[in-house]
Amino acid sequence: MTTTTIEWPNELTLQWLREQYTAKLLEPADVIAEIIRRAEADAEMNIWITPPSIAVIQPYLDRLTTLTPESSPLWGIPFAVKDNIDLAGVPTTAACAEFSYTPTASAVVVHRLIHAGAIPIGKTNLDQFATGLVGTRSPYGETHNALRSELISGGSSSGSAVSVARGQVVFALGTDTAGSGRVPAALNGLVGYKPSLGAWPTKGVVPACASLDCVTVFAHSLDDALAVDRHARGLEETDPWSRSIAHPSAGDMLPATVCLPTETPTFYGPFAGQYERAWMKSVAVIEAMGLPVVYVELNLFAEAAAILYGGPWVAERWADLGPFIESHPGTAFPVTEQVLRTGASPDYTAAAVFQAAHKLQAFKLEAKQLLKDAVLFLPTCGGTWTRDEVRANPISTNSDMGRYTNHCNLLDLCAVAVQAGEADTDLPFGVTLFATAENESLLCRAAKRFVSAFGGEQPAGDAKPSAPQTTVVTPATTLVAVCGLHMRGFPLEKQMIACGATFVREAESASKYRLVKLPTTPAKPGMIKQKQGGSSVTLEIWEMPVASFGGFTASIPAPLGIGKVELSDGTEVPGFICEAYAEHGAEDITAYGSWRNAVLQ
Numbered sequence: 001m002t003t004t005t006i007e008w009p010n011e012l013t014l015q016w017l018r019e020q021y022t023a024k025l026l027e028p029a030d031v032i033a034e035i036i037r038r039a040e041a042d043a044e045m046n047i048w049i050t051p052p053s054i055a056v057i058q059p060y061l062d063r064l065t066t067l068t069p070e071s072s073p074l075w076g077i078p079f080a081v082k083d084n085i086d087l088a089g090v091p092t093t094a095a096c097a098e099f100s101y102t103p104t105a106s107a108v109v110v111h112r113l114i115h116a117g118a119i120p121i122g123k124t125n126l127d128q129f130a131t132g133l134v135g136t137r138s139p140y141g142e143t144h145n146a147l148r149s150e151l152i153s154g155g156s157s158s159g160s161a162v163s164v165a166r167g168q169v170v171f172a173l174g175t176d177t178a179g180s181g182r183v184p185a186a187l188n189g190l191v192g193y194k195p196s197l198g199a200w201p202t203k204g205v206v207p208a209c210a211s212l213d214c215v216t217v218f219a220h221s222l223d224d225a226l227a228v229d230r231h232a233r234g235l236e237e238t239d240p241w242s243r244s245i246a247h248p249s250a251g252d253m254l255p256a257t258v259c260l261p262t263e264t265p266t267f268y269g270p271f272a273g274q275y276e277r278a279w280m281k282s283v284a285v286i287e288a289m290g291l292p293v294v295y296v297e298l299n300l301f302a303e304a305a306a307i308l309y310g311g312p313w314v315a316e317r318w319a320d321l322g323p324f325i326e327s328h329p330g331t332a333f334p335v336t337e338q339v340l341r342t343g344a345s346p347d348y349t350a351a352a353v354f355q356a357a358h359k360l361q362a363f364k365l366e367a368k369q370l371l372k373d374a375v376l377f378l379p380t381c382g383g384t385w386t387r388d389e390v391r392a393n394p395i396s397t398n399s400d401m402g403r404y405t406n407h408c409n410l411l412d413l414c415a416v417a418v419q420a421g422e423a424d425t426d427l428p429f430g431v432t433l434f435a436t437a438e439n440e441s442l443l444c445r446a447a448k449r450f451v452s453a454f455g456g457e458q459p460a461g462d463a464k465p466s467a468p469q470t471t472v473v474t475p476a477t478t479l480v481a482v483c484g485l486h487m488r489g490f491p492l493e494k495q496m497i498a499c500g501a502t503f504v505r506e507a508e509s510a511s512k513y514r515l516v517k518l519p520t521t522p523a524k525p526g527m528i529k530q531k532q533g534g535s536s537v538t539l540e541i542w543e544m545p546v547a548s549f550g551g552f553t554a555s556i557p558a559p560l561g562i563g564k565v566e567l568s569d570g571t572e573v574p575g576f577i578c579e580a581y582a583e584h585g586a587e588d589i590t591a592y593g594s595w596r597n598a599v600l601q
Contacts, residue, residue, distance in 0.1 A: 028076040046141030050123035072117030080172035083123035086204040095128040107204025124159025133401035154184035179405025181216025182417035186380035186430030192417040193225040196437035198243035201236035248440035269383030278429035280498035283551040305406035318343025380430040481575025499548035510566040516586035526578025538594035
């Protein structure tokens with residue numbers, strides 16, 4: 001082993017390790033020694049089921065002496081394997097000791113990575129049988145979040161994500177059926193790449209839902225994830241779920257459009273407000289990327305997602321794991337067994353399966369048409385929870401974590417989860433990009449553009465120039481006249497703040513408006529300009545970045561909208577207006593002079 005003093009970074013990356021190897025400053029054995037030290041120091045975080053040890057790793061170190069970095073692109077690169085993926089000679093538990101078996105051969109993807117020179121160092125903890133998105137459903141202990149121990153790490157690929165985030169590997173393999181390759185990435189500050197169904201073989205993976213399962217990768221950058229993809233991807237003739245889909249670097253075109261949700265996504269958990277503000281900042285960056293933006297309803301994706309656990313697809317889990325659960329009652333983690341047993345419901349008849357399949361096929365067609373040459377941006381998660389909160393309410397908290405992920409594999413989409421700053425101190429915020437199976441290249445180009453717009457380097461090879469960095473850092477602004485729930489002290493003031501808006505002054509409209517109280521929940525005002533007559537209404541004038549203005553405008557529900565509001569001095573500014581039809585059945589509150597006065601009565 002070398003004796004050179006090395007200043008070890010907290011994060012291990014492909015580039016850093018390759019530089020150390022090329023300069024002869026490190027040997028793989030040095031790296032493994034440091035990894036074992038780090039894993040032992042983090043033992044209480046419950047990252048591993050089979051932790052890194054020389055007994056497991058030495059054969060792969062020995063093998064490197066027969067290879068060269070030139071012929072083996074991943075030479076000496078350590079990686080972790082989720083413990084529902086086979087590694088030859090090491091038990092596969094799926095986080096259930098009674099289920100455990102020791103495979104004689106590695107899963108196809110693991111074998112391919114070893115062939116490229118990578119070193120598997122151990123098997124990581126997971127939500128048992130890959131059933132969960134929280135990282136707390138394991139008899140081997142709750143995997144702690146890499147940054148804030150009181151928070152969940154995300155599941156089911158919890159240990160894989162945290163092993164990367166804690167600098168114990170360069171990359172880690174996970175699996176993703178409902179979001180398990182993306183949620184842990186978001187919660188631990190990583191990139192999570194979920195290729196198209198079948199692009200990476202699943203032979204040698206314990207099935208959750210075999211028709212939907214994907215092997216995925218966690219890394220610190222998209223470039224590192226795609227370097228892994230280059231070796232893991234490809235048709236496997238012996239795998240019935242495998243299919244041939246080109247590596248995403250095969251093209252260099254950006255998407256024709258970027259899709260954003262029409263309505264602001266729903267956020268949840270103790271940091272819901274912080275998550276919403278982080279999302280609005282992300283929307284501002286997306287709108288400044290220099291690509292056409294369209295706004296779409298999320299009903300399609302929500303209805304497709306409901307099929308996964310609210311329909312007969314849950315029976316697919318039972319088809320694979322039911323015989324074990326039935327023959328080993330009480331062995332499985334309690335909440336896991338509870339979820340799995342729902343698949344045995346008599347409601348899930350053969351007819352129900354076909355009805356759901358036909359419904360899903362229509363959803364797939366709709367999604368393919370909607371996302372033709374386009375990518376969809378959503379929050380990876382709408383929030384997070386403490387481990388205590390999940391323990392107290394394990395079903396609904398887990399369900400929330402899949403709100404923006406469950407639809408993906410059902411609709412045959414690929415996805416990449418990337419970071420978008422912090423929602424709070426040591427609380428990463430992430431967004432996920434979705435595309436159709438044949439558009440992984442568009443997905444990756446758009447992800448690189450987004451990361452670049454958020455402050456990274458300009459991605460090489462873009463078909464279009466990126467937006468100037470000043471668009472985000474020093475945005476142009478517009479005034480916005482606000483007359484209701486977005487004013488200071490009212491519930492939607494937080495949306496103004498999340499958009500980067502600041503209060504400027506109070507003002508009076510021209511004496512040409514009627515103010516009505518709309519019969520909505522919650523109640524809100526509508527300002528309707530009159531052809532004749534009318535009164536003055538007290539308003540607030542805010543200043544908002546232009547980059548946020550489009551998304552803010554698109555989120556306003558009818559009959560309200562943004563138009564030109566005439567002020568008492570004769571000038572006009574963008575502001576809230578109301579369509580005239582809404583005055584029918586609405587209460588006239590013009591005499592109060594403002595919404596604030598009306599609600600104080």
